[in-house]
Amino acid sequence: MTVPFYRLPYGQRRDRLAQASHLTLAQLATVAQKRQATDEELIENYLTTYGLPEGVAVNLHVDGQTVAVPMVTEEPSVIAAASNGGRMLDDGQQGMTTQVTQRELMGQIVCQKVADPAELQAWILDHQADLLAVADAAHPSLTTHGGGARSIRVRLLPPDWVSLDLFIDVGEAMGANLVNTMAEAVAHYVRSHHETDILMSILSNYATHSLATARCAIPVANVKTKTLDGLTVAQRLCAASDFAQVDPYRAATHNKGIMNGIDAVVLAMGNDWRAVESGAHAYASRDGHYRGLSRWWLDGDVLHGELILPLALGFVGGATRVFPLVAINQQLAHVTDARHLMRLTAAVGLAQNLAALRALVTDGIQQGHMHLQLKSLALSVGATPAEVPAVVQRLTATQPTTAQARAALRAVRAANSQKTGD
Numbered sequence: 001m002t003v004p005f006y007r008l009p010y011g012q013r014r015d016r017l018a019q020a021s022h023l024t025l026a027q028l029a030t031v032a033q034k035r036q037a038t039d040e041e042l043i044e045n046y047l048t049t050y051g052l053p054e055g056v057a058v059n060l061h062v063d064g065q066t067v068a069v070p071m072v073t074e075e076p077s078v079i080a081a082a083s084n085g086g087r088m089l090d091d092g093q094q095g096m097t098t099q100v101t102q103r104e105l106m107g108q109i110v111c112q113k114v115a116d117p118a119e120l121q122a123w124i125l126d127h128q129a130d131l132l133a134v135a136d137a138a139h140p141s142l143t144t145h146g147g148g149a150r151s152i153r154v155r156l157l158p159p160d161w162v163s164l165d166l167f168i169d170v171g172e173a174m175g176a177n178l179v180n181t182m183a184e185a186v187a188h189y190v191r192s193h194h195e196t197d198i199l200m201s202i203l204s205n206y207a208t209h210s211l212a213t214a215r216c217a218i219p220v221a222n223v224k225t226k227t228l229d230g231l232t233v234a235q236r237l238c239a240a241s242d243f244a245q246v247d248p249y250r251a252a253t254h255n256k257g258i259m260n261g262i263d264a265v266v267l268a269m270g271n272d273w274r275a276v277e278s279g280a281h282a283y284a285s286r287d288g289h290y291r292g293l294s295r296w297w298l299d300g301d302v303l304h305g306e307l308i309l310p311l312a313l314g315f316v317g318g319a320t321r322v323f324p325l326v327a328i329n330q331q332l333a334h335v336t337d338a339r340h341l342m343r344l345t346a347a348v349g350l351a352q353n354l355a356a357l358r359a360l361v362t363d364g365i366q367q368g369h370m371h372l373q374l375k376s377l378a379l380s381v382g383a384t385p386a387e388v389p390a391v392v393q394r395l396t397a398t399q400p401t402t403a404q405a406r407a408a409l410r411a412v413r414a415a416n417s418q419k420t421g422d
């Protein structure tokens with residue numbers, strides 16, 4: 001009988017893949033070198049560990065505190081832009097102000113082909129207290145952490161669906177596993193007490209009850225450039241914000257710019273970025289029209305910005321205690337709890353958005369971004385870290401091609417070998 005792939009010892013799995021894809025010995029050594037014993041326990045069919053660079057955004061003034069925020073990203077210019085945004089958002093006072101008013105996740109128990117939705121709705125509402133108690137009993141330690149099931153809502157969806165929405169205070173966790181356990185227990189109770197066809201029970205990532213807000217009000221002078229005054233830049237920036245409210249094609253990119261910052265912090269803090277991404281984009285379409293998550297407007301010579309998005313982030317649980325870097329990152333950012341993390345992450349999103357919009361409506365994104373992207377281009381054609389500065393120096397075109405980068409690398413190597421007399 002063939003042994004399933006996942007049951008093979010690590011070495012055999014790796015060698016089988018290496019043979020099938022003709023990996024060279026050097027490639028195989030890279031795969032082996034990056035192997036991490038703890039990661040092997042974390043996922044299935046483990047092969048190797050794919051690292052991403054971590055840096056810190058600086059200049060971020062949030063609720064009266066200046067913080068350095070760790071960010072994990074592969075994209076050049078993201079961290080520079082967050083720091084640049086932070087610099088412009090410094091109003092010399094509080095900086096950005098942030099808010100999280102509620103922090104609950106929703107589990108959804110989906111009933112299908114309901115003959116009498118109004119009757120089921122009435123039954124659920126009559127049994128609210130029992131259902132909340134069943135949910136709490138499914139994970140009793142949550143109440144000791146200060147959390148627990150809080151409320152129930154029923155939505156009737158055409159033609160014959162009923163969604164039982166269970167709202168849970170998940171304490172300091174992100175809460176997906178907690179909510180799923182509690183929702184399944186409630187589904188089991190409903191099934192055994194009411195003749196209902198339950199299709200599934202699962203957390204909703206559309207975390208409308210875990211919104212984080214970041215706001216700013218800065219003098220327009222903060223956004224001036226070498227060639228444009230602050231008011232002109234601010235007016236153009238507000239126009240870009242308005243356009244992202246009316247055109248989904250632009251809104252998607254506007255929001256991608258915000259998520260450049262959000263995802264990088266979410267990753268650094270050991271959280272589930274897929275959950276955050278899906279929630280953010282669902283929220284961007286909340287009124288049936290996909291739009292920008294942030295808004296910028298002028299009041300005299302004060303530029304206002306606001307970013308609101310769902311951020312169901314955890315301070316404990318998930319991978320937060322698996323990767324030692326997460327605890328270090330929490331400490332670097334002085335993050336003390338889940339709400340704090342949500343607030344800080346929203347602030348980075350707002351700073352990121354400001355830097356991107358200002359670049360877009362003034363010099364264009366390529367000037368600053370491509371300048372920093374050159375290092376990545378040099379690496380992509382095989383430059384070693386020591387060769388990168390010399391290769392970048394030779395890349396004078398606005399957007400150099402791969403061929404130009406290869407030529408620059410050849411020139412650098414030729415010059416170096418002449419120097420060493422090889």
Ligand SMILES: CC(C)(COP(=O)([O-])OP(=O)([O-])OC[C@H]1O[C@@H](n2cnc3c(N)ncnc32)[C@H](O)[C@@H]1OP(=O)([O-])[O-])[C@@H](O)C(=O)NCCC(=O)NCCSC(=O)C[C@@](C)(O)CC(=O)[O-]
Pocket residue numbers: 059075076077078079080081082083084085087253254255256257258260352355356357359360365367368369372
């Ligand atoms: C790239 C910059 C920052 C250059 O900015 P600049 O105007 O050339 O910079 P500067 O030399 O005046 O520096 C301004 C600040 O930027 C930071 N900074 C500057 N350089 C560095 C560096 N090497 N390393 C670390 N930090 C750096 C640093 O904080 C510095 O302030 P200082 O500390 O000197 O007082 C600017 O052009 C910018 O903010 N651009 C936006 C870049 C961006 O958003 N990149 C993301 C990729 S593009 C994308 O994916 C999304 C997008 C843009 O399409 C979204 C959208 O459409 O809305």
Ligand SMILES: NC(=O)C1=CN([C@@H]2O[C@H](COP(=O)(O)OP(=O)(O)OC[C@H]3O[C@@H](n4cnc5c(N)ncnc54)[C@H](OP(=O)(O)O)[C@@H]3O)[C@@H](O)[C@H]2O)C=CC1
Pocket residue numbers: 141142145147170171172173174175176177178179180203205272275314316317318319
């Ligand atoms: N759709 C989605 O987004 C889905 C996401 N996931 C994944 O689920 C994981 C997140 O789930 P989550 O439930 O947060 O993680 P965990 O399953 O790790 O649960 C968190 C645990 O932390 C412990 N804990 C300790 N202190 C606290 C506290 N103060 N408040 C709350 N809990 C505390 C609790 O255990 P104890 O009480 O025993 O100490 C709790 O069970 C992520 O890895 C995510 O990727 C999974 C399924 C779907």
